[in-house]
Amino acid sequence: MTERRTFIRPLATRSIIVDVAWAAFAAFVFVLPVDFGLEHASFPAVVAAAAAIALRRLSPSGAMIMVVILGFVQVQGYERPSLVDVALFVVIGTTAVVGSKAEAVLAGALALVAGVGATVYLAYTGYRFAMLVTGPADRAVLALAAPVTSLLAVWAGGLAVRAFRSRNQESAKRADAEAAASRAAAAATQAEAVATRAVDVAESERIRADIARDVHDVVGHSLAVIIAQADSVPFLDDEARIREVSATIASTARSSLVEVRQVLGHIDGSGATTDPGSLDEIVQGIREAGVDVDHTVRGTPRTLGPDTGTAARRVLQEMLTNALRHGAPGLPVVVRETWRSADLVLEVENVPGDGSTAGSGRGVEGMQSRLSALGGSFDAAVLDDVFAARARIPFDVHGGTNR
The missing domain is CATH 3.30.565.10 (Histidine kinase-like ATPase, C-terminal domain)
Known part of the structure; x- marks a missing residue:
């Protein structure tokens, strides 16, 4: 079937296992008691981020919903940026590559909204970010544009990969079509030769x-x-x-x-x-x-x-x-x-x-x-x-x- 469902799409069992393994590994990293210079995320945020990573190819729409839930969890809990935010970049980039056209467009909208939302959230809740925003104009512009720019850059990179894959697929299809045409021409030539021999015999x-x-x-x-x-x-x-x-x-x-x-x-x-x-x-x-x-x-x-x-x-x-x-x-x-x-x-x-x-x-x-x-x-x-x-x-x- 070629019809896409809203949350679940056909995928090879091996790919699902790989994605779940990556999600489990990411969750393990998210909860490690190691100081990366970032705050540790809450358990609900870790679960939402891991679920988004696990669903990113199986259901890009479901993965985007999970990162939205992740954002609400962080805002409601007044959490600071942490490793779980990597899930947002992974989901946006993957959706731009493997999602449907509508899902790719939604991924771009999510990148824009999430980037603006992150800028506003950090400006009102983050002391150091607020200092950057209120500092020199050049630094303020860079600080304000950084979240949106980074997310849109990941989304644009995903679209580039998508276009490259599409071109390769079209080339493969063209090669298959040419091979099929060659086989058909050979079959037609053989049939013509057989018909000619039959006419000669007749x-x-x-x-x-x-x-x-x-x-x-x-x-x-x-x-x-x-x-x-x-x-x-x-x-x-x-x-x-x-x-x-x-x-x-x-x-x-x-x-x-x-x-x-x-x-x-x-x-x-x-x-x-x-x-x-x-x-x-x-x-x-x-x-x-x-x-x-x-x-x-x-x-x-x-x-x-x-x-x-x-x-x-x-x-x-x-x-x-x-x-x-x-x-x-x-x-x-x-x-x-x-x-x-x-x-x-x-x-x-x-x-x-x-x-x-x-x-x-x-x-x-x-x-x-x-x-x-x-x-x-x-x-x-x-x-x-x-x-x-x-x-x-x-x-x-x-x-x-x-x-």
Whole structure:
């Protein structure tokens, strides 16, 4: 608690014991039968002085009350100045150092009032003091000012110590605050480094996922075409046709190798635009694999930007690969390109097979992920025994121009 009470304040047990010990020692000195050139104080005055010394840090207000009581005891008993008056100086100085602001101000007022009161009391009751007052002017001024000046000097010294301690405490607090700020900055730097590493890891995972998806699309499509071409070779009697199919297999393999190298090099075709003719090449590759493809184009084709061009090529490859793998053999595949003002819609329809070649579903998830990143969409469903896949690919903001 920070609230100060009127007479008692929290203090360490060790400090209380020290103050009580000093009070006991002072009381012992006050009652010693030794002649210090001062009169011996009465027992009530000794008790009041010792209590004031004991309370000076525990309760400065209580200590000031005790020195006021000490003054009344001395005045009522017509006592002369003695060692017990040291308690007044101790209490005023200590209160100026450790008391609250109000208590420090009261200590200054007590010093002034006690000094004036002591001067008046000694002037009317003390023979030697009265002689000094009525003597030469310089001595009279010194005698009159001595009690007040000495008490105010002790009070001012206490205030100086208080200010010095306050400055040291502020310096310590400032140092603690700077240390806390340094620790907070270090923690923030560490947190930023952790966050950066997390972002780097996330980016690395994203790149790996993109590479895996692209490799799946490229290799899956190429292998599907190559397998279809290779399966047809045993049934061909025309040597020219066999050479043509072999050339197609080689061309497909070389094209796939180039695209895989681009993906693994994280090029992914993003450095160039994609011409709609490349979509025709994909369709033609499926036709050369022996699949009847009904390909129609509506609208005005346009040159696609890097992102949309790559997406269109990969999505069409995957849709045709799925049709080749999972469609009923010997039945045609329908491919429709619809070029609209803001997007390209690719649709692939085929009759599904008997389900013996069910896939892992990774291709569909890859297409959905790729198109979602561009703001597009992908959906597929079986309608009237026909498997229909539809992809919508929005153009780049700074996309290609009409051809």
